[in-house]
Amino acid sequence: MLDLFGLPALPGLATRQSMITEEEEGVLIDRIDASHLEPFRFQGWTGKRLTTSFGWSYDFEVGRPKDAPPIPDWLLPIRDRMAAFARIGPKKLIQALLIRYDPGAGIGWHRDRPIYGHVVGISLGEPATMRFRRRRPGGFDRVAVPLDPRGGYHMDGPARHEWEHSIAPMGQPRWSITFRSVAEQP
Numbered sequence: 001m002l003d004l005f006g007l008p009a010l011p012g013l014a015t016r017q018s019m020i021t022e023e024e025e026g027v028l029i030d031r032i033d034a035s036h037l038e039p040f041r042f043q044g045w046t047g048k049r050l051t052t053s054f055g056w057s058y059d060f061e062v063g064r065p066k067d068a069p070p071i072p073d074w075l076l077p078i079r080d081r082m083a084a085f086a087r088i089g090p091k092k093l094i095q096a097l098l099i100r101y102d103p104g105a106g107i108g109w110h111r112d113r114p115i116y117g118h119v120v121g122i123s124l125g126e127p128a129t130m131r132f133r134r135r136r137p138g139g140f141d142r143v144a145v146p147l148d149p150r151g152g153y154h155m156d157g158p159a160r161h162e163w164e165h166s167i168a169p170m171g172q173p174r175w176s177i178t179f180r181s182v183a184e185q186p
Contacts, residue, residue, distance in 0.1 A: 010143040012157030019152040032098045048105035056095040071166040082120045086154040106169035119155040123147040124175040132163045
């Protein structure tokens with residue numbers, strides 16, 4: 001997404017439409033729904049969205065990463081495609097997070113855990129808007145980015161580390177696949 005001058009609307013954020021076909025989208029939605037999805041849990045709170053992780057998971061109850069089942073073979077071609085979009089090696093994407101947002105589910109303001117580096121995702125089902133905000137004196141800077149079905153996004157740099165993001169609750173089901181790398185240590 002570019003501003004009026006051809007510059008990224010949010011430095012460190014890249015988006016791309018049509019990362020997959022409609023047929024691939026249907027297969028991915030079926031695979032996600034057939035996965036062992038559980039309500040998202042965060043420090044004793046249970047969210048409306050359903051999730052499961054592969055490769056790595058993050059245990060919000062104890063505040064640290066933990067192993068998860070290996071990324072399944074059916075996700076590897078999507079991981080490879082998303083890694084190419086992000087211009088990183090596929091094996092750097094060590095976590096795959098599957099999410100189903102049923103009607104009324106969204107995701108509140110947050111910044112991904114600092115142990116993670118690149119965040120690369122694909123949106124499935126209904127269109128959504130990813131909202132970004134960054135605190136400044138007297139309020140927030142805000143940017144809204146449309147997430148089209150089958151479109152991808154990549155967060156790195158300022159978009160990843162300086163801005164929070166969220167997705168408002170939606171009226172229709174939506175699915176997403178998010179891949180993350182481990183943060184590089186200075």
